[in-house]
Amino acid sequence: MSSTTLIAAQPTTGAQEIIELERQYLLQNYARYPLVLDHGEGAWLWDIDGNKYLDFIAGIGVNALGHNHPRITRVIQEQAALLIHTSNLYYHRYQGLLAKKLSEVSGLQRTFFSNSGTESMEGAIKAIHAHGRRIQPGKYEIISLENSFHGRTIGSLSLTGQPKYRADFEPLMPGVRFVPPNDLVALEAAFGERTAGVVIEWIQGEGGIFPMTDAFAQLARSLADKFDALLVFDEIQCGVGRPGRYFSYQLTPQPVMPDIMVAAKPLACGLPLGVICMNERAAAAIRPGMHGSTFGGSALSCRVALEFFEILDGLLPSINRVGEYFRAELRKLSARFPVITEVRGEGLMIGAQLSVPGAPVVAEAMKRGLLLNCTHETVLRFLPPYVISEDDVDHAIGILSSALATLPATP
Numbered sequence: 001m002s003s004t005t006l007i008a009a010q011p012t013t014g015a016q017e018i019i020e021l022e023r024q025y026l027l028q029n030y031a032r033y034p035l036v037l038d039h040g041e042g043a044w045l046w047d048i049d050g051n052k053y054l055d056f057i058a059g060i061g062v063n064a065l066g067h068n069h070p071r072i073t074r075v076i077q078e079q080a081a082l083l084i085h086t087s088n089l090y091y092h093r094y095q096g097l098l099a100k101k102l103s104e105v106s107g108l109q110r111t112f113f114s115n116s117g118t119e120s121m122e123g124a125i126k127a128i129h130a131h132g133r134r135i136q137p138g139k140y141e142i143i144s145l146e147n148s149f150h151g152r153t154i155g156s157l158s159l160t161g162q163p164k165y166r167a168d169f170e171p172l173m174p175g176v177r178f179v180p181p182n183d184l185v186a187l188e189a190a191f192g193e194r195t196a197g198v199v200i201e202w203i204q205g206e207g208g209i210f211p212m213t214d215a216f217a218q219l220a221r222s223l224a225d226k227f228d229a230l231l232v233f234d235e236i237q238c239g240v241g242r243p244g245r246y247f248s249y250q251l252t253p254q255p256v257m258p259d260i261m262v263a264a265k266p267l268a269c270g271l272p273l274g275v276i277c278m279n280e281r282a283a284a285a286i287r288p289g290m291h292g293s294t295f296g297g298s299a300l301s302c303r304v305a306l307e308f309f310e311i312l313d314g315l316l317p318s319i320n321r322v323g324e325y326f327r328a329e330l331r332k333l334s335a336r337f338p339v340i341t342e343v344r345g346e347g348l349m350i351g352a353q354l355s356v357p358g359a360p361v362v363a364e365a366m367k368r369g370l371l372l373n374c375t376h377e378t379v380l381r382f383l384p385p386y387v388i389s390e391d392d393v394d395h396a397i398g399i400l401s402s403a404l405a406t407l408p409a410t411p
């Protein structure tokens with residue numbers, strides 16, 4: 001299709017008509033911002049009226065290389081013309097290569113490809129159950145953390161330690177025990193012979209950018225070994241380069257290795273792709289026919305992910321450098337605006353804790369051309385693309401400071 005026909009095929013509706021059409025025909029489950037996006041370039045987005053925004057949320061951590069990255073756009077175009085999807089009945093060139101790359105960067109030997117975070121989490125739950133069943137029939141309990149978020153499907157929701165997401169769907173999957181994050185005593189008390197797995201976000205994302213301590217992760221590892229349970233790290237938000245390492249379990253001087261790691265969001269730069277990476281011990285529980293996915297691991301997504309990893313290898317130093325600069329600038333801002341009470345995070349996964357609700361700040365920032373979001377009511381969450389520079393941070397800080405200045409003075 002020529003670019004002329006492409007443009008001609010686009011409807012000429014305005015923002016209000018687009019929003020109204022969705023209001024009539026879409027399930028009303030999302031509370032969207034009133035912003036209709038048109039296109040992007042690098043860390044910048046434009047709405048359909050031509051207004052420009054600095055994108056510091058990147059599709060909730062998905063658009064890791066920003067928008068229209070020349071190498072990603074090129075491989076999508078090339079691969080789309082060759083082969084998009086094969087199903088998992090057949091081989092294509094890219095699953096094996098990507099699984100090899102994932103094994104090199106994660107230290108885990110085997111990969112399963114899915115399409116999203118929650119689908120990866122569901123597969124990890126099945127692996128935990130299958131592992132437990134091989135040992136003894138009643139070994140199916142899973143320990144998860146309060147304040148965690150693991151997805152919206154029934155299994156993932158069952159492990160999500162936030163009542164607001166669960167309340168409408170109880171009863172959920174049985175056998176889940178919640179413990180407070182970083183509570184060593186509670187973790188130890190929750191383990192028993194029936195424990196088949198423990199699931200941890202190294203840095204809780206939706207929960208407000210709260211990191212685990214090394215001691216907590218180490219204890220989880222040693223208890224999992226003692227009780228022959230699997231240690232699972234959910235790196236869907238906090239992994240794949242965002243923490244300035246390939247995965248956040250590599251942040252510690254002595255990495256705590258999981259048995260299973262799930263990842264998704266940035267892997268294919270906006271195309272759907274999730275992974276479950278396992279060591280041989282965890283993989284041993286899965287036999288042919290026990291799990292699968294029609295769409296998982298398409299030729300298109302896997303080829304894009306391979307290209308993404310080639311680019312990511314060179315970006316890790318700047319993720320660390322720019323992330324550190326951003327946190328330092330936010331801390332300076334907190335001296336001027338004491339409503340910012342704490343700045344947390346690693347690499348380019350950053351939260352600014354407010355003493356007041358964050359939604360008005362997000363709305364004011366959006367009016368001024370900066371996109372971010374608020375999680376856990378009072379945490380400004382920044383998940384910018386990995387390609388941002390210190391200049392982009394300066395621009396964002398300028399907008400944030402004028403957005404914060406609109407807040408009523410706190411006594």
Ligand SMILES: Cc1ncc(COP(=O)(O)O)c(C=O)c1O
Nearest residue numbers: 116117118149150151205236237
């Ligand atoms: C830590 C974590 N786990 C799981 C999920 C679910 O991923 P998805 O929305 O792709 O299903 C998310 C999504 O935000 C997440 O942050």
